[in-house]
Amino acid sequence: MLHHIPALLSPELLKTLAEMGHGDEIVVGDANFPAHALGQRVHRMDGISATEAAKAILHLLPLDSFVEANAHVMQVVGDATASPPIFAEFQALVDAADNPAPIARLERFAFYERARKAFAVVQTGEFRLYGNLILTKGVIGAAP
Amino acid sequence: MLHHIPALLSPELLKTLAEMGHGDEIVVGDANFPAHALGQRVHRMDGISATEAAKAILHLLPLDSFVEANAHVMQVVGDATASPPIFAEFQALVDAADNPAPIARLERFAFYERARKAFAVVQTGEFRLYGNLILTKGVIGAAP
Amino acid sequence: MLHHIPALLSPELLKTLAEMGHGDEIVVGDANFPAHALGQRVHRMDGISATEAAKAILHLLPLDSFVEANAHVMQVVGDATASPPIFAEFQALVDAADNPAPIARLERFAFYERARKAFAVVQTGEFRLYGNLILTKGVIGAAP
Amino acid sequence: MLHHIPALLSPELLKTLAEMGHGDEIVVGDANFPAHALGQRVHRMDGISATEAAKAILHLLPLDSFVEANAHVMQVVGDATASPPIFAEFQALVDAADNPAPIARLERFAFYERARKAFAVVQTGEFRLYGNLILTKGVIGAAP
Amino acid sequence: MLHHIPALLSPELLKTLAEMGHGDEIVVGDANFPAHALGQRVHRMDGISATEAAKAILHLLPLDSFVEANAHVMQVVGDATASPPIFAEFQALVDAADNPAPIARLERFAFYERARKAFAVVQTGEFRLYGNLILTKGVIGAAP
Amino acid sequence: MLHHIPALLSPELLKTLAEMGHGDEIVVGDANFPAHALGQRVHRMDGISATEAAKAILHLLPLDSFVEANAHVMQVVGDATASPPIFAEFQALVDAADNPAPIARLERFAFYERARKAFAVVQTGEFRLYGNLILTKGVIGAAP
Amino acid sequence: MLHHIPALLSPELLKTLAEMGHGDEIVVGDANFPAHALGQRVHRMDGISATEAAKAILHLLPLDSFVEANAHVMQVVGDATASPPIFAEFQALVDAADNPAPIARLERFAFYERARKAFAVVQTGEFRLYGNLILTKGVIGAAP
Amino acid sequence: MLHHIPALLSPELLKTLAEMGHGDEIVVGDANFPAHALGQRVHRMDGISATEAAKAILHLLPLDSFVEANAHVMQVVGDATASPPIFAEFQALVDAADNPAPIARLERFAFYERARKAFAVVQTGEFRLYGNLILTKGVIGAAP
Amino acid sequence: MLHHIPALLSPELLKTLAEMGHGDEIVVGDANFPAHALGQRVHRMDGISATEAAKAILHLLPLDSFVEANAHVMQVVGDATASPPIFAEFQALVDAADNPAPIARLERFAFYERARKAFAVVQTGEFRLYGNLILTKGVIGAAP
Amino acid sequence: MLHHIPALLSPELLKTLAEMGHGDEIVVGDANFPAHALGQRVHRMDGISATEAAKAILHLLPLDSFVEANAHVMQVVGDATASPPIFAEFQALVDAADNPAPIARLERFAFYERARKAFAVVQTGEFRLYGNLILTKGVIGAAP
Secondary structure: OOOOOOOOOOHHHHHHHHHOOOOOEEEEEOOOOOHHHHOOOEEEEOOOOHHHHHHHHHHHOOEOOOOOOOEEEEOOOOOOOOOOHHHHHHHHHHHOOOOOOOOEEEOHHHHHHHHHHOOEEEEEOOOOOOOOEEEEEOOOOOOO | OOOOOOOOOOHHHHHHHHHOOOOOEEEEEOOOOOHHHHOOOEEEEOOOOHHHHHHHHHHHOOEOOOOOOOEEEEOOOOOOOOOOHHHHHHHHHHHOOOOOOOOEEEOHHHHHHHHHHOOEEEEEOOOOOOOOEEEEEOOOOOOO | OOOOOOOOOOHHHHHHHHHOOOOOEEEEEOOOOOHHHHOOOEEEEOOOOHHHHHHHHHHHOOEOOOOOOOEEEEOOOOOOOOOOHHHHHHHHHHHOOOOOOOOEEEOHHHHHHHHHHOOEEEEEOOOOOOOOEEEEEOOOOOOO | OOOOOOOOOOHHHHHHHHHOOOOOEEEEEOOOOOHHHHOOOEEEEOOOOHHHHHHHHHHHOOEOOOOOOOEEEEOOOOOOOOOOHHHHHHHHHHHOOOOOOOOEEEOHHHHHHHHHHOOEEEEEOOOOOOOOEEEEEOOOOOOO | OOOOOOOOOOHHHHHHHHHOOOOOEEEEEOOOOOHHHHOOOEEEEOOOOHHHHHHHHHHHOOEOOOOOOOEEEEOOOOOOOOOOHHHHHHHHHHHOOOOOOOOEEEOHHHHHHHHHHOOEEEEEOOOOOOOOEEEEEOOOOOOO | OOOOOOOOOOHHHHHHHHHOOOOOEEEEEOOOOOHHHHOOOEEEEOOOOHHHHHHHHHHHOOEOOOOOOOEEEEOOOOOOOOOOHHHHHHHHHHHOOOOOOOOEEEOHHHHHHHHHHOOEEEEEOOOOOOOOEEEEEOOOOOOO | OOOOOOOOOOHHHHHHHHHOOOOOEEEEEOOOOOHHHHOOOEEEEOOOOHHHHHHHHHHHOOEOOOOOOOEEEEOOOOOOOOOOHHHHHHHHHHHOOOOOOOOEEEOHHHHHHHHHHOOEEEEEOOOOOOOOEEEEEOOOOOOO | OOOOOOOOOOHHHHHHHHHOOOOOEEEEEOOOOOHHHHOOOEEEEOOOOHHHHHHHHHHHOOEOOOOOOOEEEEOOOOOOOOOOHHHHHHHHHHHOOOOOOOOEEEOHHHHHHHHHHOOEEEEEOOOOOOOOEEEEEOOOOOOO | OOOOOOOOOOHHHHHHHHHOOOOOEEEEEOOOOOHHHHOOOEEEEOOOOHHHHHHHHHHHOOEOOOOOOOEEEEOOOOOOOOOOHHHHHHHHHHHOOOOOOOOEEEOHHHHHHHHHHOOEEEEEOOOOOOOOEEEEEOOOOOOO | OOOOOOOOOOHHHHHHHHHOOOOOEEEEEOOOOOHHHHOOOEEEEOOOOHHHHHHHHHHHOOEOOOOOOOEEEEOOOOOOOOOOHHHHHHHHHHHOOOOOOOOEEEOHHHHHHHHHHOOEEEEEOOOOOOOOEEEEEOOOOOOO
């Protein structure tokens, strides 16, 4: 345990978040997400919900201010405009972060393709449908 | 996710539990336990309490019936007879398992020494004091 | 040995099954299948038949409900409509699983190509001809 | 699959048997044997009985003719003269091998200590009690 | 040393032969063959002739019965119909194996390309010209 | 860069600090400290002073409240009571931390011996004499 | 610490600089640069500015005299002619080196692409905007 | 040190030369050659001239007799017909070898491309310009 | 293949012989020698006799002139003065080497203990009894 | 090649010298020194004399001023007072360094024992007898 760092974040995930630079992306995947097949670096957060995980990550991670959308969810298959309740929870977390912006949506396989290129994938224990989120790291302009 | 397997257990921890044999031990350590310094194999369960972790493990792991005590806690420093509330929770989990027996106590450094020889250490996010438990694996007498 | 887990599954194979996510595939190959040449991850089950292996795997693995066919066999070379007896045994195992569906057939080299992309290949000791099966993992909608 | 080689033996186990020299030992452990904690090299034979495993190994492995006992079982705890039925099956396998000799017995922890020094440990799926056997490799006096 | 296994085969080569499946190929290269540049897995047999090596391998390896040619030599450069004496020796070894067939010929660089895709390359100490052979593994239809 | 985390700490060092548990120790060594010869895990902070490094570490690391001294410096060789100015700077940093206590002193080779057992060693670019400090990690009693 | 070598350079970075040959490039990235995502070899210099890092590197590294530009900065996004103050500092360092030449500019993603092919990336703690520099190594014509 | 083997050749380089087969190539690069960026296997010979290195290598390595040119130098940039003195020294070494032939020339970047495909690159301490040489290995027709 | 180097020696063995220094020892073991259990580095020479192997090694390896015995055989068990014919063959090889001396004898387990400390063990295919030899490397006084 | 750094030093050796701290030792061994058997880290300098190697190393490495002797040679076997000419050359190199002191002598096996504990061993191509030297690193008191 360390001061100032959310207890949910493992030492390895902490290292990954610190290694990420401007524009690098991290995926928060739900319990059924194919993280090991897609991810370049995989971190397990079994038993933790996607929203808890995202909240802990956003406590440390700046969101990108250079792009239109710095967060993406996976579009509901067969209903591109549907909004499962977890979308609103994700948006609330992003709204409380440093560069709030509307979360964009990606078709299922486009989401997978982006996950494949992401810096890391976090596999949570989220059981709600469409509990997946991609976050794009921003910059910090002065030394903490 | 798999049928019949508690969602809290990571793939790596599942492999460790399956590799353990008769008499091998696993430590459930609290959030401040020096798992990486002591453990031969370390599994992280950040954000999960020691009792949730122990419950998930005991769903799969048979307890040893060849020894007097198949579970040990760390004795309170300076008060060997004290019983923090989590001791009773641990005992209830053991009582619900296949070979219930009274949990024994080990002095702090004897506990550390035993952890060093254990098959594995699980680092949980448990914040309650003395949230540490050692479990000894038993045998299964017929093919599942 | 662990409670609730089929004794045929090695610790490494257990880890692989747990790491697989929605849409990932696992191949059960017969004794002559070129598993080491094709497989990204190879698990040996020497001495175990393909049907025993498939049964143990399906005890834990949910089948995909998002696709038309969640299981595939290798089509008999030169006789695409032939049905060796083991095909019926495979179908019976799938019928007893959570998302039963008719098993589809793949031409020999298409089967190999799919095996190359699969998450893992299990090499069994199956001596019957065409004792090969590909299973597609599905989702689990609530925490076990 | 190869001609002349028992189908139960995995490629890795075959390599281990071939690497062993005069006096090196291999342990056939039952389903609850702590193979991963004790063994320098561990081979899994989940789902295979200890007698099937021993028979396949003895098809290739010469037994040592320089020592009084070239095979050892684990003595029943608390009853050093008891002979579980599997002891006779092991003896029959040794009797059918090239240097038959009476199997000797080792007290449980002496057996563990010897397993720790052995060249390799094979973890079988044997569920019968005391299904453990140590074999000592002998010499072959002419090129096959 | 093991019963039933040719003494020329190293433990590692034994493992490779056992890992190969239907259709996988192994190259027996002569003393000047660029094995380390081309081979995915390389086994050294310094001091052993290509015919001795091939004979030992064919004692264990079934040849493929699904293809027209299950063995290939390298065509003499500049004289595609020439037959160095070692070709007849190779043919005699194949004729004595389980699925005898006429050995086919490959132009030098086609031979190299096929070696690059082969499962393994064995570098022998063969000094005769064109002492190179590719063998294709077949199936075994019943448990040894 | 991350919010709330001192910019001086590398991702690897962050991971190390998070992996440390109660009672584990970290050494801050000066530019001439034999870190690679003594340290189990070595982190470089070339160009950073020992006091800057210690300050950044203490921003995250709780000091141990279970021991008399949770920080140690290396005693001046030949003058056990001497106090180079950097000792006072180290003391000021400890005084500003969560469990302030007087820093204890260790003879040079006792310091080396303790460094050898420490969880990690940080090699700074500190040029001042006796710019070495050992910190003992404490516990955090509630989830951040 | 060594004579003649800037104290800022870690042993690993020293090795990298020495391994580089004619035409190889090294990137000095600022605190937000995605070094771990792009770099083939990454060196951390947390807490050190890009100009301090570049100065230490140029103390050892010869600049290329065979190319028009042996140093490149990242062009300001949206204003290709803008010159942040750090550009002049970089130019002054290059001017003081052995083969001074005007620093060229690369569009942001062209800069990333070049970083991906570079021999190494140094991640500094530089907080000023556009604190990124690519240096091309030259030749040394006589033994030091 | 060994009998019959030039003292300049390291154990690793000796292994590389022995692993090379017919048609494989080795590059002798000068002190500024980008060996680590281009080479599949890199051997350092710091402090040794390219001609000393080539002489030691040619003492063991047969040159190819199947190709027109079994040695190549890098053409002088901007003057394809120029012949720096070291070219004549290289030619004298080749003339004294087993299959002497005129050394051919490659344009600088064609030389780099060929080095990238070579079996190995030797980085010498040669300071003379254009002190680079590629050698193609030939065959040995009888056992030494 | 290389000029001047016996064809029996693999690239890896060549490297080992070159890495050995004054006083380092290499064991030539027979087909039943427990090389993998005892040896720090093991080289296979399956199919090659111990005398062929020793001859090839002694072509390159200088014998030690600083010790009374620079070669040792394993004493016949139960008959310390017996001299199997292979002893005379070994002696003839040593007599033909640079520092000939009478070969000394070691009791079986003393021989094993020395093999455990040796630099390397070569496992040959020697089938004759007591075909084991330890050679001690000497010095070479001038550059080859 | 780099400015200010002797061309004889390889990138790996440079890294080793930079990693060494106060009191760490490096051995310069002659061509017959058993470097690979004794050394924790071994660097090859084939073809370079011990005095050239020592001179290049001492250009960068400060000698220890805290000990009576910061350099040791190996005493002539059988004549502890003999002084081979290379001893004087070593002394001259030390005299020209920053903390000159008389070189001490160690009996052969004491020298070996110290080499075993040293940070690294450099194997040179030195053919003169007793061309071995151990150097002890000192401190640098101000940033270069």
